[in-house]
Amino acid sequence: MKNPPAKPSQLITKEFAKVLNLNYNKKKADLTAKSAKSAKPKEDANAIWYSLEELENYIHYIKTQGLEDGYTVDGIRFYFGVYPEDEKHGEKAGLTTLFLVPTGKKTVTSTAKVQSFALVQEQTSSDVESLSPMNYGNIGRPPSLTY
Template sequence: MKKKMISFASLGLVCATFFLSCETENQHYEERLDAALEVPEKIISNAKAATLFQNDHTTRLSQIGKETTSFEEKSIYFDLQELTKYVNHLESVAVSRNIPITGASFVFGADANGKRTVFLMPSTRNASLDYQESFTIENGQFLTFKHIDQYLKVKPNSVTNENLILSSNGYLSFNEAVTLFNTYEINYIQPFAAKTPKEYYTKAVWYSLDEIKAYISYIKKKATDHDIAITGIDVFFGVYDTNPNLELKSNAQTLFLTASIQKHAIINTENELLKNYIQNGFFAKDDATDDEDESLAYNLGHLSPPPKNN
């Protein structure tokens, strides 16, 4: 009997050791997984975000007579819950309509007053042109939105019935998006092209759905970890440096995203406002760091029209 008790005790120790080992292994796995999810690949440093912001002012706005554009006019706010619902909606559409949605593009636009904006559109890969082509669906018709073209034409009877084009102020019809797109060409592309001829002029920035979801998960986790009341994402126009190693991205327009609390862009988990991180309206402060660990800024999307090697 004693031997049996010893055997059972030994078995218990083995089982306890086994389960403790499994629990430890699972814990380590979860920690590794959490770490992998915590910092998306395209998170950029605060200093890099500030530089992109500065470059936009000096190489674009100042060059086309819009140097008095205020900081507030440079921010495009998207509600976080609405953006999350939009990404989920695109995934549902991909399944229900059997459309290979590869991601979403932030397409550049400008309103009737000339203020820049962006709107989101689903995309699918155009194999013949080798780029991510935006599209929408209206009245059961699949409509491509070729932002590689200079201007787009409105369609008859355009209505918002599928909710596939998301702006900062709600959903847009195809024609409303076209109007914004064409106005951007008139107010921002053509004045700059007259001074700086380039092979292409960026009109959209593309991210895969997984990249957008990863960024949303990242800032939600940071909000929980640091008790930050993040309500949305602010989108800012930026411009890459003139570094020749960037090839066709050199001096190219881009976008960067950062978290927002009550429509005030924050650049890190210390709740530091991007506006306060910038001096004189657009210059990065001298003590700006290049630390990415607590950054909430996101960049490095694919530009469209795309560089030949993108």
Template sequence: MKKLSYIILGFIIGAVLTYYFCSRDIDVKSMSTKFEIPDGVIERDKAEELNNNWTEYREAAVDSAAQRQGRKKDNRWTSWKLKDIENYLAYSKEEAEKLGYDMNGIRVYLGVYGENAGLNKKNLTTMFIVPTGKKSHDTASMMPFTFQSNTDLPMPPLNNGHGGSGGYPN
């Protein structure tokens, strides 16, 4: 009889544990994705203010330079497809690792296409993305600390976004 009570108790404990630890049907739509809001996220009205400041303090100078090149307006923004950005970041991380670097960020540079870029891009402003990071260190290194700062990594930047001259969208 004593053994039977242990068996019953084992079944009860097993049932309780199964109830709490086994998966149940979950409504995927009601689940929220957990993520960290990145440093530097600003409110849309602050972005609009920054854009308006650029218009007030830079647009005339930039567009007058474009007009000297035979353009009415210069590019104000560049956009990339999300898939292209995600693929570029994955590619850059892999290439950095192959080259012995730890990729830890990106920089966005301004550039100008120049005279030989064709009619659609001739002398227009562009932006391109360059991965940044530091040289990797072996885990057995005698000097695990480094004083080098983030530098542009020696791999191809991402360009060929789609540029435009319109202001900040409302």
């Protein structure tokens, strides 16, 4: 490989990932036990999976659409959610989900030849509300999936 990718600075150890996953599963189990209203509690999702193709397609889509909407898309924020308790959502009703929201900065067109450094610093990345979030990854349910 001529130009291997740089090693990401956000990598964590497998051991720490296991700790995070176990903590999540314990916390979620405690919350589920406290709020169990139905006689038949469901096992909730503890992992969400997206294919590389889906993620690459979404990244391409939000970059392209972002430019058309006047944004420089610079990231993706991952939000946790819970499906509404209704028939429309079938077996996912009441279960955890993870959805992706593009983030970016509004492209500023300026007639000034020199932009002030302070102005550049003030502009922060935020959710791009004109672009659609992505959801509907495949869920993993305990006890079959633990890290």
